[in-house]
Amino acid sequence: MTEDDFLKDLFSKLPSGDAQITVPNGDDSAAFTPTPGMQTLIACDQLIEGRHYLAETPAEICGAKLLKRNLSDIAAMGGIPRYAVLSCNVNSACSEQWLKDFHHGLLKCGEEFSVHLIGGDLASSPGPNAFSLTITGESAKPIQRCGAEDGDLLFSTGEFGLSFPSEHHLHFTPRVEEGKFLSSYAKAMIDVTDGLLLDSQRLLKASANTLDLTFLTQEIPARNFLAKDASLKESFCDGEDYELIFAVGPKRVKELIERWPFSTKLSKIGEFKKGTGKILDDEHILLNFINKGFDHFQS
């Protein structure tokens, strides 16, 4: 099978029926008509063998994970995910079947979240297989990382810690529906991929370090795996939770809690106060866990 044949075979499996796609996959560029009045969101994320999945991880799960990582970025803006383009950089040991299964997993996940794959590139090189996906979405008013103010509360979806041993990092549900709902409540929002502590710091830095964040450490929902709750350090520092954390004004808290329509856990885990970018625990002591978030230049 040639590359063109592979892609043709793949394209024929793509769901049709999105009237806004004007040039589908298979041309030099794909094209779509943006929804009037909406802003276009765009983000990209990678999936690399040995880092985000292991050689023995089923290919379908890998494909789905790559898309879900990107869906989490759109969720963190409160956006509606729309289209994806995929780069594959695979070695000669990567079989056609593995790659088909990978695409199958990605397309199935795309169907679930109404995302259409409309473009891509396939190349090969030695070294670990690596994939990069760019996702687009739309929103009338994207929720940024900045926007928290003195007196706001920090809320979270879901649970934190132990993502790798529990395989949550492969089987998570990106909080797309929750993000859409939250777009009318959250003043600032981020998805937690590099650990609750590091991503909270990013939220604080985005407010130009004019705030401190005091965590209600007793309220942080710890993931339970094999009858053991994640420790506070694991909840703060393990990566790949793919949950949302967001600032809510004190006047909206009651309404948010009452109207929350999801089975996903909703927790009030912190408070913002005027400050200089410090993160404190509930005894107002600086949180001093080592930042274990992934860092290319440090690791």
Add this chain to the structure above:
Amino acid sequence: MTEDDFLKDLFSKLPSGDAQITVPNGDDSAAFTPTPGMQTLIACDQLIEGRHYLAETPAEICGAKLLKRNLSDIAAMGGIPRYAVLSCNVNSACSEQWLKDFHHGLLKCGEEFSVHLIGGDLASSPGPNAFSLTITGESAKPIQRCGAEDGDLLFSTGEFGLSFPSEHHLHFTPRVEEGKFLSSYAKAMIDVTDGLLLDSQRLLKASANTLDLTFLTQEIPARNFLAKDASLKESFCDGEDYELIFAVGPKRVKELIERWPFSTKLSKIGEFKKGTGKILDDEHILLNFINKGFDHFQS
């Protein structure tokens, strides 16, 4: 320097002043307001060490080449390039300085073509350094690969062959301005990246194999390097020309030639006739060069 510091340093160098960017680089997703009445184009392409550049190729040139490869895809739709997001997957031997120089080359090229880098991802793994860039563009009416008809002529920009020995593949100018101009003349268009022969076949296949294409082989402009013109085989089969080929209706040919405002060579190199997807030379003999275009599953 941490990854966040690197990215912050990078973001501060990004050109500002595009009023349609509503959320710049540095949030979970970037956001922009699409131009009313325009379709959004999207395409992605990769740059891999050892395949698209060598370890000794200057980093700035690598960064520019990646963007130019993508610009060529937008040019092939007759579109206006707008925004880019970049995935970097680099090994531990890749220095901070190299990566800064790479970004510098990409940003400088972006300035030249009015493309803004608005998002990205940085990861590391062993193996060759690999980069993937997604570009967006816009067009009121994108020129697709399909659309050629019986009696149309095939035109080309520029010259073909010897792209690697001449280093054309590093120093080419993507035909963005030519593509925009051609959007009111071309009925079908593609950029030649995998060789004139293979990309012509793609143009023919897009017309559902209802056409044959007869090349005026004497008219194909061969690249001259070190006082030697590319052979016919080199012109047809070498890759990475980054030129446009396109179908023009016979009634528009005179006007196209008279109004062509560029110094870029414009050549009439073939004719479309009713048929079954065959490619012939000017003696109506099937062109039978081995297809040397890159193919993941064959190479």
